[in-house]
Amino acid sequence: MQRIMNDPDIIVDEMLKGFLKAHSDIVEATENPRVVKAKDIPEGKVGVITGGGSGHKPAFVGYCGKNLCDAVAVGEICSSPTAQAFLDAAKVADQGKGVACLYGNYSGDNMNVKMAVKMAKKAGVTVKTVVANDDVASAPKDQREKRRGVAGEVLMWKVGGAKAAKGGDLDEVIAAAQKAIDNTRSVGIGLTPCTLPAVGHPNFEIKDGTMEVGIGHHGEPGIEVCELESAEKMAKRMVDVVVPDYPFESGDEVVVLVSGLGATPVMELYVLYDEIDKLLAEKGIKTHKAYVGNYFTSLEMMGATLTIMKLDDELKELIDMPANSMGLKQF
Amino acid sequence: MQRIMNDPDIIVDEMLKGFLKAHSDIVEATENPRVVKAKDIPEGKVGVITGGGSGHKPAFVGYCGKNLCDAVAVGEICSSPTAQAFLDAAKVADQGKGVACLYGNYSGDNMNVKMAVKMAKKAGVTVKTVVANDDVASAPKDQREKRRGVAGEVLMWKVGGAKAAKGGDLDEVIAAAQKAIDNTRSVGIGLTPCTLPAVGHPNFEIKDGTMEVGIGHHGEPGIEVCELESAEKMAKRMVDVVVPDYPFESGDEVVVLVSGLGATPVMELYVLYDEIDKLLAEKGIKTHKAYVGNYFTSLEMMGATLTIMKLDDELKELIDMPANSMGLKQF
Amino acid sequence: MGTFKNADGKPVLLKMVKGIQDNKAYLGEVDGLIGDGDHGMNMNKGFSLFEDRFKDKEFGFAEGLNELGTILFSEIGGSMGPIYGNILMGMADAGEDFDEIGVADLAAMLENGLKELQDIVEAQVGDKTLVDTLSPAVDVLKAAGEAGKDYKEALEEMKAAAAQGRDSTKDMVAKFGRSxxxxERSRGVLDAGATSCCIILTAMADGIMELL
Amino acid sequence: MGTFKNADGKPVLLKMVKGIQDNKAYLGEVDGLIGDGDHGMNMNKGFSLFEDRFKDKEFGFAEGLNELGTILFSEIGGSMGPIYGNILMGMADAGEDFDEIGVADLAAMLENGLKELQDIVEAQVGDKTLVDTLSPAVDVLKAAGEAGKDYKEALEEMKAAAAQGRDSTKDMVAKFGRSxxxxERSRGVLDAGATSCCIILTAMADGIMELL
Ligand SMILES: Nc1ncnc2c1ncn2[C@@H]1O[C@H](COP(=O)(O)OP(=O)(O)O)[C@@H](O)[C@H]1O
Ligand SMILES: Nc1ncnc2c1ncn2[C@@H]1O[C@H](COP(=O)(O)OP(=O)(O)O)[C@@H](O)[C@H]1O
Ligand SMILES: [Mg+2]
Ligand SMILES: [Mg+2]
Ligand SMILES: [Mg+2]
Ligand SMILES: [Mg+2]
Known part of the structure; x- marks a missing residue:
């Protein structure tokens, strides 16, 4: 395991120290060492928070910043933050207007958020939630509530953060974020496994020359293991999973997000995006904006995810709003 | 080789297509398919160009944009662009005020830039050059002219681009960029090799459990191969190479840039940065600004580089100026 | 019949801690087969944190459960924090006013732990989770309490029920959690949470027997 | 003695192309030992591009050299574009007015190629680059031209000088380029550029011999 670290048991704390120093213009520490907050949060707005396991950089702390999340709860690697951390994030973000907790559908996060919401209520803080479930490959469409949240969460934060920044009230922020995720579908293809620093060996396998379609951000098994394909065929496979599920149709305006899983060279993401774009154009689907890069990763996994979100006027305005965080800077 | 591509021989062209589409708000194509230019270049300014091999994303095209490079010549993977591409980049960027070509010290680039400068002169375009040589590990200090350019080039482009944007004339832009690189020192540590897509196997080896100190961006051998160390010790090793060479001293204000080599999880870069910051603070060196992320990579190599630049008032102002490119967005 | 003093419960807690510590690697292996392999690590971290902070302090059984639960809950994320946090704090809530803890009292404590757990998880018996261990253990202990059985006998029955519950997960298909x-591919191996729950209940029973 | 018609030179160029194509993997291996392993790929790409575009066209020797050089120069980056681009275009410049090309003419062409190369690189004989192959080949061919030697003999001598030059790089320490x-660690293996230069010169000589 060729990794840069000290004691793997404290890697998250050390990472946070470096993160807070490097981005002291955007974020700052809070009393809970596992909660990061945005600097200079505008007064009187609805709070927007998220949280999740570490190892997915820029997610989750990387989306703490201007017009994005006000506070973020940080978990161990690939493990949900504590209920306490979600609670403290909510408290930090609350300005009396309530807090929107926009997180991903994983059992640990569900439990911890559920408890945090209960505890927040006792403490007089209203927290409402949106749980992202954009990963088409993780359950059939009639069980959408079982689907995992993946890179589509970035678009949910972008939209929810912008809505709050524009002065939306809690229900409006929740509605916008919910619409964002309801309009969003994702799928991933994994090419190599990843290794948790404290474990020291990969805990799943992807054989050389094969790829796993529909893999999750923690290596959760996908729909199918098949032979490694050309970028053109991979793109087709991803588009064929994502497009019919929503379904995205001719005339739709969309946002496309292609994220690397960590170790895939960024140049390859552009090759993949080029193929995806050709397929969408053929279908008459119009790309309003594309994000290509490492937006939601899984340590040193190779592979990529495709996320598509259908826009309406409100979503377009919110997506186009500037933002400033480590993971997403937009003029 | 678990990679996302079609025919490896055209991967650069396909990457560029995807890049231009994804970032059509920042960059656009030119007549030479291997030259990318910034959109809406302000009128009347000195042109700033660079160029280099592909596989180092965001370098080089990722630094084409507002207050950065106006045009960039794109080479094959790990191979210098053609003289023709450098020439065409210069022509595209020239507004009659001359062009600053800020590139890295590699023999191919040197030859191609030399020929491009000659050809540009014939075509009536004045091109002056700064060649980056920030990599301390690549030659002794008394042979600085032999040293390679590595991640310090990002700071050279930032400074040169900002100086031109502020209305500096060609000599002023060249002087600022030259000062930037003269004030900059870098070193890299490689943890895994990388594989050129067209070759299919790594063309150098880094044994598991070892690391290569001073490695170059194409796997050029470093100063020393030693046992894989903790982040704390790696940081010390890097600081001990970089700091005495300039030398950076107590009271100096600096920019610190920690870049991943491609496949190292970004969280580990923050762990490393935290250790580096502690060492610099101990020495009384003050960090004005830190950049941590994948700024200059080598395909899917694991490892990181440390770059330090000493600031004066001019450099500080230029570093702090906003910028907008794929690789560097700064508010 | 019989009771133990709530105030004497510290060794029981330490025995539970040791049970987890001794099985850290084993739990990791079990979780590795159909989960992500971190169950031993997650549990060990929380239980060892408790040991570090409380081994030199005086505390009773319910109090210890509450402190351990609180640590899991506020310092261990993932699923284990809320799951075992809720179980242990639920037990503590139900037991904090007892001076002496008999079979029926212990059953009431465990029952409240299960109830608190089911507040945050939907899993039922048969879903291949730790509920498959905890639920029959509660049933058996409750029945023993109602029947006025001997404490040791009741605890042995509870241990057997927990072990049987754990083993029953082998042939199940997981409905919740990562697995x-x-x-269908989850069939054929034990559930990690059911395994750790059996370890904890067994250690607790053994610890109580030494106090009787 | 003897000459060949400049206008008949197409097969010579195609032979040079084939020489590179056949040795693509080998050149990659040689470059891999102390360079970055891409020399075979770089050369193959340029030479094959030329083949694709010109195999169905008519062209002479100098013209072919000029087109090949231009392709290298404007479409192949790295070091090979400018290096072989300058050599080949230099040869073409010196030869474009010849109808018949004798030993001395060929020597003059090669000499100009070397001169153009040295405009952009500083490497001298002994620095472990392709100059170590090209320079003795030029010298031998020049001498043969001055001595009025038989064409075949002159070409065989040139091939031998090129091969010897290539082999001489084995014991050298690289002064330029990646290696x-x-x-000191660069000692003990051949230089990739010296190797490809020998392949090109050998193929050229063999091609010319077939025209005599
Ligand atoms: N939603 C759930 N409901 C009930 N039990 C669960 C649930 N999720 C996980 N578990 C239990 O937790 C165990 C796994 O714990 P652990 O490996 O520590 O957490 P994680 O699954 O987050 O890696 C499972 O074996 C199962 O018994
Ligand atoms: N500065 C230089 N001067 C002379 N020859 C050089 C120089 N740089 C490289 N070469 C030649 O080029 C060869 C390497 O070519 P190639 O592998 O295609 O390019 P690169 O080194 O850019 O990967 C070397 O073996 C050497 O003969
Ligand atoms: Mg886990
Ligand atoms: Mg090369
Ligand atoms: Mg687990
Ligand atoms: Mg090479």
Whole structure:
């Protein structure tokens, strides 16, 4: 395991120290060492928070910043933050207007958020939630509530953060974020496994020359293991999973997000995006904006995810709003 | 080789297509398919160009944009662009005020830039050059002219681009960029090799459990191969190479840039940065600004580089100026 | 019949801690087969944190459960924090006013732990989770309490029920947690949470027997 | 003695192309030992591009050299574009007015190629680059031209000089290019550019012999 670290048991704390120093213009520490907050949060707005396991950089702390999340709860690697951390994030973000907790559908996060919401209520803080479930490959469409949240969460934060920044009230922020995720579908293809620093060996396998379609951000098994394909065929496979599920149709305006899983060279993401774009154009689907890069990763996994979100006027305005965080800077 | 591509021989062209589409708000194509230019270049300014091999994303095209490079010549993977591409980049960027070509010290680039400068002169375009040589590990200090350019080039482009944007004339832009690189020192540590897509196997080896100190961006051998160390010790090793060479001293204000080599999880870069910051603070060196992320990579190599630049008032102002490119967005 | 003093419960807690510590690697292996392999690590971290902070302090059984639960809950994320946090704090809530803890009292404590757990998880018996261990253990202990059985006998029955519950997960298909993604492929191996729950209940029973 | 018609030179160019194509993997291996392993790929790409575009066209020797050089120069980056681009275009410049090309003419062409190369690189004989192959080949061919030697004999001597030059790089320490970073560690293996230059010169000589 060729990794840069000290004691793997404290890697998250050390990472946070470096993160807070490097981005002291955007974020700052809070009393809970596992909660990061945005600097200079505008007064009187609805709070927007998220949280999740570490190892997915820029997610989750990387989306703490201007017009994005006000506070973020940080978990161990690939493990949900504590209920306490979600609670403290909510408290930090609350300005009396309530807090929107926009997180991903994983059992640990569900439990911890559920408890945090209960505890927040006792403490007089209203927290409402949106749980992202954009990963088409993780359950059939009639069980959408079982689907995992993946890179589509970035678009949910972008939209929810912008809505709050524009002065939306809690229900409006929740509605916008919910619409964002309801309009969003994702799928991933994994090419190599990843290794948790404290474990020291990969805990799943992807054989050389094969790829796993529909893999999750923690290596959760996908729909199918098949032979490694050309970028053109991979793109087709991803588009064929994502497009019919929503379904995205001719005339739709969309946002496309292609994220690397960590170790895939960024140049390859552009090759993949080029193929995806050709397929969408053929279908008459119009790309309003594309994000290509490492937006939601899984340590040193190779592979990529495709996320598509259908826009309406409100979503377009919110997506186009500037933002400033480590993971997403937009003029 | 678990990679996302079609025919490896055209991967650069396909990457560029995807890049231009994804970032059509920042960059656009030119007549030479291997030259990318910034959109809406302000009128009347000195042109700033660079160029280099592909596989180092965001370098080089990722630094084409507002207050950065106006045009960039794109080479094959790990191979210098053609003289023709450098020439065409210069022509595209020239507004009659001359062009600053800020590139890295590699023999191919040197030859191609030399020929491009000659050809540009014939075509009536004045091109002056700064060649980056920030990599301390690549030659002794008394042979600085032999040293390679590595991640310090990002700071050279930032400074040169900002100086031109502020209305500096060609000599002023060249002087600022030259000062930037003269004030900059870098070193890299490689943890895994990388594989050129067209070759299919790594063309150098880094044994598991070892690391290569001073490695170059194409796997050029470093100063020393030693046992894989903790982040704390790696940081010390890097600081001990970089700091005495300039030398950076107590009271100096600096920019610190920690870049991943491609496949190292970004969280580990923050762990490393935290250790580096502690060492610099101990020495009384003050960090004005830190950049941590994948700024200059080598395909899917694991490892990181440390770059330090000493600031004066001019450099500080230029570093702090906003910028907008794929690789560097700064508010 | 018989009771133990709530105030004497510290060794029981330490025995539970040791049970987890001794099985850290084993739990990791079990979780590795159909989960992500971190169950031993997650549990060990929380239980060892408790040991570090409380081994030199005086505390009773319910109090210890509450402190351990609180640490899991506020310092261990993932699923284990809320799951075992809720179980242990639920037990503590139900037991904090007892001076002496008899079979029926212990059953009431465990029952409240299970109830608190079911507040945050939907899993039922048969879903291949720790509920398959905890639920029959509660049933058996409750029945023993109602029947006025001997404490040791009741505890042995509870241990057997927990072990049987754990083993029953082997042939199940996971419905919740990470392994549920595997569907049919999750059949044939034990559930990690059911395994750790059996370890904890067994250590607790053994610890109580030494106090009787 | 003897000459060949400049206008008949197409097969010579195609032979040079084939020489590179056949040795693509080998050149990659040689470059891999102390360079970055891409020399075979770089050369193959340029030479094959030329083949694709010109195999169905008519062209002479100097013209072919000029087109090949231009392709290298404007479409192949790295070091090979400018290096072989300058050599080949230099040869073409010196030869474009010849109808018949004798030994001395060929020597003059090669000499101009070397001169153009040295405009952009500083490497001298002994620095472990392709100059170590090209320079003795030029010298031998010049001498043969001056001595009025038989064409075939002159070409065989040139091939031998090129091969000897290539082999001489084995014991050298690289002073330029990527391998120069290795210092002493670069000793003991051939230089990739010296190897490809020998392949090109040999193929050229063999091609010319078939025209005589
Ligand atoms: N939603 C759930 N409901 C009930 N039990 C669960 C649930 N999710 C996980 N578990 C239990 O937790 C165990 C796994 O714990 P652990 O490996 O520590 O957490 P994680 O699954 O987050 O890696 C499972 O074996 C199962 O018994
Ligand atoms: N500065 C230089 N001067 C002379 N020859 C050089 C120089 N740089 C490289 N070469 C030649 O080029 C060869 C390497 O070519 P190639 O592998 O295609 O390019 P690169 O080194 O850019 O990967 C070397 O073996 C050497 O003969
Ligand atoms: Mg886990
Ligand atoms: Mg090369
Ligand atoms: Mg687990
Ligand atoms: Mg090479």
């Amino acid at each position: 549920s993604r595997l569907g | 120069s970073r290795l210092g």
